[in-house]
Amino acid sequence: MTHTVVIGGGISGLATAGLLAREGHRVTLLEKQESVGGRAGVWEQDGFRFDTGPSWYLMPEVFDHFFTLMGTSAQEQLELVKLDPGYRVYFEGHRDPIEVQVGREANLALFDSIEPGSGARMARYLDSAAETYEMAKRRFLYSTFESFTPLLRGDVLRRSPKLVRLLLQTLDSFASRTVQDPRLRQILGYPAVFLGSSPYLTPSMYHLMSHLDLTDGVYYPMGGFTGLIERIAQLAIDAGVTVRTSAPVARILVADGTAVGVELESGERIDADLVVSTADLHHTETRMLEPQHQTYPQKYWDSRVAGPGALLLYLGVKGELPQLEHHTLLFASDWRNNFGAIFDKPTRMPEIPSLYICKPSGVDPDVAPDGHENVFVLVPVPADPGLDGLEALADEVIAQISDWAAIPDLAERIVVRRVVGPGDFESGLNAWKGSALGPAHTLRQSAFFRAGNVSRRVKGLLYAGSSSIPGIGLPMCLISAELVVKRLRGDVSTGPLPEPRDAR
Structure with missing residues (x-):
């Protein structure tokens, strides 16, 4: 059996490891953190359970296809709730929000x-x-x-x-x-x-x-995206994957132009016939490989556009918040200036930010104690690990939500609070420029213009995850795992892998 090392235990790494195990590989997955999940992690405090990143479940057929390839189905693995309304939007200068409905005609x-x-x-x-x-x-x-x-x-x-x-x-x-x-x-x-x-x-x-x-x-998905990650991780383990956490990889070992394993920060060497890195591609290329082995060296990244950073707030709030839907958005009126502050040089914090709020406790009672709400806030900010004053910025965001959504006592009702910024993404996830998502989907960074999933300098080294094709988002990360299998099979077709006949 081919021994494959998968670097990174986010959704891309778990999915890649699981699919390769079902292909017959002996797979070891190495994750830097104490638990798997990557950006789709979990943080718990005083009875609150927060998804630390992704919160929109879109493209359900992609998830179901992946689960089918793993010998099961989304229906068996997840309890999905369709949100009604889909989301609520507050606009600067307008007191009444707009609620996006369920279905095309509505x-x-x-x-x-x-x-x-x-x-x-x-x-x-x-x-x-x-x-x-x-x-x-x-x-x-x-x-x-x-x-x-x-x-x-x-x-x-x-x-x-x-x-x-x-x-x-x-x-x-x-x-x-x-x-x-x-x-x-x-x-x-x-x-x-x-x-x-x-x-x-x-x-x-x-x-x-x-x-x-x-x-x-x-x-x-009931149980949150934490539950989704747990199901994918368990399927990978059931398929035979060995998962090792607290195992940060220092470098990819190359001999005669071929990947032969990895070396951990502890100095431990793990030999492999194939290496798949689902870690941030910039970190993989510029930190884990010697210059002569880099397909995407620093000069490549110098001409690329990073996606935005994120100011994240995890808030445990006492009492109900009917002003907020499961998904709620606040949009500033001067959008061009809003996005220009984030993407134009020099970057800066938008004067009045647009932001996103998720309140899963309205649907899922297990994510907050009785009589409390679980509130996750994401504010797009410049991809700048040096962004400081995060607590003061969080205070301003809470005041903005309080004003726009007419929750005058919001700040006083917060009993749990945690603030995360681009610097945390850089240190915790090795994210390029502290970006929350990866390279932006501009024309030069989409489809076949995006970084490919195979090293052109090192045989036996492949990539998956949001930095490479097809791109950003949980469904895209699942597809990227499938593309590793297609690459190894020599499958150049443009559609999904055929589903096993006995999968269901």
Whole structure:
């Protein structure tokens, strides 16, 4: 059996390890932290259990496909709740929020009620989003781009003029031709943040994201994303993976141009026939490999755009918070300046930030003590590990939520509080520039322009995770694990791996 070492115990590493074990590999997974999960970790305090990162369950078919490859199903592994409404949005200067509904027709009616006549344009927008999403799944998301021949299919060639337009115009430009109301434009542009980017930088190809929330809807896995990670980790272990935590890797060992194992920070050497790093790609390339073995050296990263950093607040709040939905967004009116502060040089904190709030305790009573709410807040900030004054910034964010959502006593009701910033992402997750997500999905950092999943300098060294193809987000990380299997099989097809007949 081939001995494979997988570096990193986030969702990408766990999924990669599990799939490779089912392929017949003997797999050892090495995780730096005391527990697995990576960005999708957990923090517990005084009866509160906080998911430390991802909180949106989108693209459910990708999760189900992965579970099927592992011999089970999402239905067997998870209890999913469809959120109704999908999310609530507060806008600067507007007291009344907008609630995004469940399903396409309800949201078309919502948009038309806010901007009469927009319903018909939105129907065309969502038709395009659905078509682009299906095209992406069929031809791009599951491709290793080892060969471009499979992309030269009739369906791609017929749509190439449209695909080129979608790549060359920004998401904001496309959205602004569909709706005029600034609030609706922001709802259509916000998915860029899921991609670690800005609606002014993200190609309009990614309007496909609106199909996910406005048509398919938003789900929550009971037990939180911690529970999701636990299930994937257990499936990997059941498949035979050896998981070692508190085992930080110092370097990848290379002999005659081939990966032959890893060396831990403790000095322990672990031999391997294959190494897959799901750690931050910048850290992997510039810290774990010698310069002559680097496919993506520092000069590569110097010309790349990092996704935003994040100011995270984990708040345990006494009493109920009906003003907040499971997902709640606060949008500043001057969005261009808001994103410019984060992405333009020199970077700075936005004067009035836009931010995201998750309140899972409204659906899941196990994440907070009785009579309390679990509140997670994410504020996009510059990817700058040196960002300081985090506690003072957190105070301002709490005051903003209190004002916009009409919760005047919010600060006084907080009984648990933890603040995390870009410096913590850099030190804890080895994140490039302290980015919360990875390289932004700009044109030069999307699809086949994004870092590939195989080293061009070292044989037997592959990559998975948000830094490489296909990109950012839990579903993309699961797909990246599958792309490792496809690469090893020599499978250059553009679709998902065939599901085993007896999987269900």
